[in-house]
Amino acid sequence: MASGGKMSDTVHETTLDNGLTVLVLPDERAPVVTHQIWYKVGSVDEPGGITGIAHMFEHMMFKGTKTLGPGEFSDIIARLGGEENAFTGRDFTGYYQTLAADELGTVMRWEADRMANLEIDPEEFTREKEVVKEEWRSRVRDNPNARLNQILYATAFTSSGYHHPIIGWKTDIDAYTVEDLQRWYRDHYAPNNATLIVVGNVEPEAVVELAERHYGQVEQRDLAPAKPREEMAQHGLKRASLNIPAKLPRLTMGYKVPSLVTVEDSRTAYALTVTSGILAGDSGARLNNELVRAGKLSSASARYNLNARETTLFTVDATPRDGQPLGEAERLLREQIERLKNEPIEKDELERIKAQVVASDVYQRDSLFYQGMKLGIYETVGLDFRQADQFVEGVRAVTVEDVQAVAREYFRDDGLTIASLQPTSSDDPTALPSPTGGIERVH
Incomplete structure (x- = not known):
């Protein structure tokens, strides 16, 4: 696919009789293919008592079926010279392989086998639960910044x-049972709750024929409609503090903002994306240039994900300089936020940032994997994959007035949560069980 063209113009879309959505994007630049299967379920769908079960189940998908033993699918991919992995996000779970295009049928055969015939062996489950607990210890318990991020979202x-x-x-990880996993599999791992994405040197008709042969044999299931989990309105500033052993203090501020899924006017989501770039898009962006390079903070960043399934957070965070109070770091970040509200951005700066955001998006199209990821994210969170093509146009259309409008509308204390990490002198690193953000990968 030419990097400047529209993806949707060359995507072949079909739906199998069992409800599986199939998206094929031909790309002839290399004799390889990426095969991705996305399930429309993530940690956001977990009820209390089994939090993390989507991530735990992702691990178990590598532990064998009625046909293959534990790890055997991975061995097959390795023998074929391919790569594979999986990921769990808040809004989805995905499995992927990248290998020679002529081995696509082999991958489909065994991925469809996992969809239909997974075996959850109690002994394998017990061993893998210990792996996940060790992952929790290394990535969360012993990672102060991950714990701070988790406290931010929990608050x-x-x-x-x-x-x-x-x-x-x-505590939930400790209490998982085989029955919990079997129920998760039954309730969510069905072709009519999944999207198959194939990107690479392939013919769409041949891919659909392979999909019919392998995935088409998997029976669809009745899926219970998801319960609404709408976030309660926030009516004032929230604060949370974390006092644990850590090398450095840290402050993170999260403003409640809409995503592209939940917003009434898509211009808002694109304006928030550009605003994130203004603050922290590159080394010349405001937080780095005016606070870090100027010696006022040790580090600072901003993040926004427009593809969240629900209302999300626009985050701004900072690490103070040695001896600098967290209150001073907060004041400096708030000054930058207020500047966005009160001072219209110069057009030259706006155009530079928009060009960077667009260039980053276009650059990712050079990767088969990221082309597939973009299609998968849009399709799985509740958007149409064709909306991915509107991103560049949407960013380019953002105006000075749009940036100022979203800053004034959403960067207010009644939608703000501030979490602070203050290091203690204790040598006990196990103070709190905590969560992480982003995407968890298996191996």
Whole structure:
């Protein structure tokens, strides 16, 4: 696919009789293919008591079926010279392989086998649960910044599934049962709750024929409609503090903002994306240039994900300089936020940032994997994959007035949560069970 063209113009879309959505994007630049299967379920769908089960189940998908033994699917991919992995996000779970295009049928055969015939062996489950607990210890318990991020989300969100971490609360991990996993598989791992994405040197008709042969044999299931998990309205500033052993203090501020899924006017989501770039898009962006390079903070960043399934957070965070109070770091970040509200951005700066955001998006199209990821994310969170093509146009259309409008509308204390990390002198690193954000990968 030419990097400047529209993806949707060359995507072949079909739906199998069992409800599986199939998206094929031909790309002839190399004789390889990426095969991705996305399930429309993530940590946001987990009820209390089994948080982290989506991530735990992802591990178990590598532990064998009625046909293959534990790890055998991975061995097959390795023998074929391919790569594979999996990921769990707040809004989805995915499995992928990248290998020679002529081996696509082999991958489909065994991925469809996992969809239909997974075996959850109690002994394998017991061993893998210890692996996940070790992952929790290394990535969360012993990672102060991950714990701070988890406290931020747990405080900011009350009723949304974004309240709990992707990896789950430690007490829930301890209490998982085989029956919990079997129920998760039965309720969510069905072709009519999945999207198959194939990107690479392939013919769409041949891919659909392979999909019919392998995935088409998997029976669809009745899926219970998802319960609404709408976040309660916030009516004032929330604060949370974390006092644990750590090398450095840290402050993170999260403003409740809409995503492309939840917003009424898509211009808002694109304006928030550009605003994130203004603050922290590159080394010349405001937080780095005016606070870090100027010696006022040790580090600072901003993040926004427009593809969240629900109301999400626009985050701004900072690490103070040695001896600098966290209150001073907060003041400096707030000054930058207020500047966005009160001072219209110069057009030259706006155009530079928009060009960077667009260039980053276009650059990712050079990767088969990321082309597939973009299609998968849009399709799985509840958007149409064709909306991915609107991103560049949407960013380019953002105006000076749009940036100022979203800053004034959403960067207010009644939608703000501030979490602070203050290091203690204790040598006990196990103070709190905590969550992480982002995406958890298996191996």
